[in-house]
Amino acid sequence: MSNLLMEIEAQIAGARTAAARQNVGSIRELGDGVAKIEGLTDAMLNEMIDLGDGVTGLVLNLEETEVGVIILGDYTQLKEGDEARTTGKLLQVPVGKSLLGRVVNVLGQPLDGKGPIKSDISYPVEKIAPGIMRRRSVDQPVQTGIMAIDAMIPIGRGQRELIIGDRATGKTTICIDTIISQAELNKAAEAAGDSSYRPLYCIYVAIGQKQSTVARVIAVLEEAGAMPYSIIVSSAASDSAANQYLVPFAGAAMGEWFMDNGMDALIVYDDLSKHAVAYRQVSLVLKRPSGREAYPGDVFYLHSRLLERAARVGEKYGNGSLTALPIIETQAGDVSAYVPTNVISITDGQIYLETDLFYQGVRPAISVGLSVSRVGSAAQLKAMKQVAGQLKGELAQFRELAAFAQFGSDLDAKTQAQIDRGKRIMEIFKQTQYHPIPVEVQVAVIWAVQNGYVDRVPVPRVRAFQSTFMDFLVTRHVELLATIKREHTLSDALKAELKTVADAFTQTWT
Amino acid sequence: MKVNKRAKRDAKQLFHLCLVNRLLAENRVRHVVQRVVTAGRRDGPAILSHFRRLLRLDRARHTAIIESVTVVPADVQAAIEAGLMRRYGPHVTTTFAYRPALIAGVRIQVGSDVYDGSVQARLTALEKSF
Numbered sequence: 306m307s308n309l310l311m312e313i314e315a316q317i318a319g320a321r322t323a324a325a326r327q328n329v330g331s332i333r334e335l336g337d338g339v340a341k342i343e344g345l346t347d348a349m350l351n352e353m354i355d356l357g358d359g360v361t362g363l364v365l366n367l368e369e370t371e372v373g374v375i376i377l378g379d380y381t382q383l384k385e386g387d388e389a390r391t392t393g394k395l396l397q398v399p400v401g402k403s404l405l406g407r408v409v410n411v412l413g414q415p416l417d418g419k420g421p422i423k424s425d426i427s428y429p430v431e432k433i434a435p436g437i438m439r440r441r442s443v444d445q446p447v448q449t450g451i452m453a454i455d456a457m458i459p460i461g462r463g464q465r466e467l468i469i470g471d472r473a474t475g476k477t478t479i480c481i482d483t484i485i486s487q488a489e490l491n492k493a494a495e496a497a498g499d500s501s502y503r504p505l506y507c508i509y510v511a512i513g514q515k516q517s518t519v520a521r522v523i524a525v526l527e528e529a530g531a532m533p534y535s536i537i538v539s540s541a542a543s544d545s546a547a548n549q550y551l552v553p554f555a556g557a558a559m560g561e562w563f564m565d566n567g568m569d570a571l572i573v574y575d576d577l578s579k580h581a582v583a584y585r586q587v588s589l590v591l592k593r594p595s596g597r598e599a600y601p602g603d604v605f606y607l608h609s610r611l612l613e614r615a616a617r618v619g620e621k622y623g624n625g626s627l628t629a630l631p632i633i634e635t636q637a638g639d640v641s642a643y644v645p646t647n648v649i650s651i652t653d654g655q656i657y658l659e660t661d662l663f664y665q666g667v668r669p670a671i672s673v674g675l676s677v678s679r680v681g682s683a684a685q686l687k688a689m690k691q692v693a694g695q696l697k698g699e700l701a702q703f704r705e706l707a708a709f710a711q712f713g714s715d716l717d718a719k720t721q722a723q724i725d726r727g728k729r730i731m732e733i734f735k736q737t738q739y740h741p742i743p744v745e746v747q748v749a750v751i752w753a754v755q756n757g758y759v760d761r762v763p764v765p766r767v768r769a770f771q772s773t774f775m776d777f778l779v780t781r782h783v784e785l786l787a788t789i790k791r792e793h794t795l796s797d798a799l800k801a802e803l804k805t806v807a808d809a810f811t812q813t814w815t
Numbered sequence: 816m817k818v819n820k821r822a823k824r825d826a827k828q829l830f831h832l833c834l835v836n837r838l839l840a841e842n843r844v845r846h847v848v849q850r851v852v853t854a855g856r857r858d859g860p861a862i863l864s865h866f867r868r869l870l871r872l873d874r875a876r877h878t879a880i881i882e883s884v885t886v887v888p889a890d891v892q893a894a895i896e897a898g899l900m901r902r903y904g905p906h907v908t909t910t911f912a913y914r915p916a917l918i919a920g921v922r923i924q925v926g927s928d929v930y931d932g933s934v935q936a937r938l939t940a941l942e943k944s945f
Binding site: 326329330345346347370390 | 868869872875920921923924926927928929930931932936
């Protein structure tokens with residue numbers, strides 16, 4: 306027994322409890338959500354700093370004698386002289402499928418009151434975009450369900466397509482329609498047990514939006530049954546500029562998880578104009594040198610490093626993709642402002658929405674002439690290419706001729722026919738919000754337009770014709786639509802069948 | 816006090832002039848302060864304010880504050896000093912202080928490095944882990 310006690314005493318005497326080395330500093334200056342901290346000599350860029358009281362900061366400036374930290378959370382309890390310490394961790398957010406159906410903040414914490422998020426995987430908010438060798442070209446479509454986009458400005462999985470326009474021109478609506486369309490396609494594939502279909506999960510990032518706007522988006526998605534396939538990451542207008550600056554990066558990290566795990570995701574950044582403003586605010590408070598329009602010099606890099614994270618990766622890396630739909634709000638249609646030109650040059654195309662078209666009743670108010678998709682045509686369905694290949698050109702001709710026809714001169718029959726066709730195409734592309742149209746229906750409708758079935762319909766009645774024709778197809782010719790969807794191309798036999806169906810419909814339609 | 820970029824730059828230059836073998840020479844510091852005061856420059860107070868800050872940070876880098884609840888025995892003090900010199904060089908001055916809030920153990924701070932072996936730190940860590 307005495308031996309045992311001696312052994313224990315010897316072990317206690319020999320036991321050493323190592324005191325871990327910590328790196329600390331003290332707050333020298335505090336204000337506007339930014340702290341200047343002296344010390345912290347080991348701090349890394351983008352490292353999380355523990356400021357005490359459960360408040361976290363993020364290192365953005367490394368200076369000779371201090372570090373500039375943006376504070377994430379309530380900083381009213383902090384005061385000058387308080388101790389701060391490094392954590393050795395970069396800012397991370399939870400990722401994974403457990404986030405689907407949830408509304409979260411910039412740190413991935415729930416805002417929807419549905420309880421904690423069960424995710425044991427985290428991704429750093431700032432991550433280097435996939436390199437050249439990891440990428441492959443975009444060749445799979447994102448079916449937005451918006452006929453004008455799917456026909457003329459197709460978007461591919463892994464593409465970055467900018468949605469740009471003045472306030473209240475329907476930018477967010479296009480994105481919400483796209484999210485709803487993905488949910489419908491995902492649900493249909495699940496119901497049909499189609500394992501070959503790759504579901505597209507959606508992330509909506511609200512940057513500096515009104516809380517009421519975010520609530521409306523959530524309500525629309527819930528009503529459409531799209532929430533189970535979507536994540537909403539929100540930093541509202543009332544949040545600090547630091548949170549608004551970080552939120553798209555947090556959303557991108559959540560999207561990257563899907564891409565890295567061989568799945569497809571789509572991310573909407575609503576909107577990057579407000580993001581640039583938030584970044585300008587943070588930069589000015591950090592006393593970084595300002596440049597054009599008081600934006601810091603790296604505002605281009607800010608958006609390029611964010612949007613470069615959208616990619617389609619090769620088979621070897623899981624074959625996943627992250628498609629980005631950034632939104633930019635212009636002022637009085639000026640696309641040549643600083644931030645719009647930056648983002649236009651970064652993205653793979655843009656959908657330009659015009660206020661005039663919007664108030665003329667052309668909704669979605671897509672300006673066909675200024676909108677372009679640089680890589681999406683490779684991903685477009687072959688059947689759609691067959692029917693819509695000439696549409697953009699025809700509409701361009703129509704606009705030119707319509708402008709000429711305003712002078713009231715007599716027109717030859719051919720020109721008049723082109724103008725009439727153009728008017729009808731414009732009508733066909735009008736679409737009610739939150740009602741995406743399946744691609745096979747789009748193909749059938751555009752085929753009917755291209756083959757003159759709408760030419761005899763008066764322009765004001767074209768939408769009624771289209772609506773009834775779509776109902777006719779969906780209710781009575783499901784098999785034909787299924788064949789178009791399955792075969793992805795319009796064979797001669799399919800065209801003949803379409804002709805029979807269109808003839809039968811025009812005979813009955815009044 | 817508002818210290819502009821130029822004053823900061825000047826203060827930094829003066830600070831570097833006060834270093835001999837990367838260590839602060841006190842006589843140079845006094846000389847510099849006297850010269851700035853007598854020069855009567857308009858931005859003199861701002862320069863001296865930033866100069867003082869640089870001195871304070873340098874002093875903190877070369878000072879080890881050893882806090883404990885009880886008086887540290889002489890042999891332990893010597894061992895701690897030897898350990899600090901090995902790690903931070905011979906020009907570290909040590910200061911021993913009494914801090915009952917630590918409950919037990921020792922806390923050493925050199926510049927922004929902290930080695931906290933106190934019971935208080937462990938309790939805080941335990942609290943955070945919950």
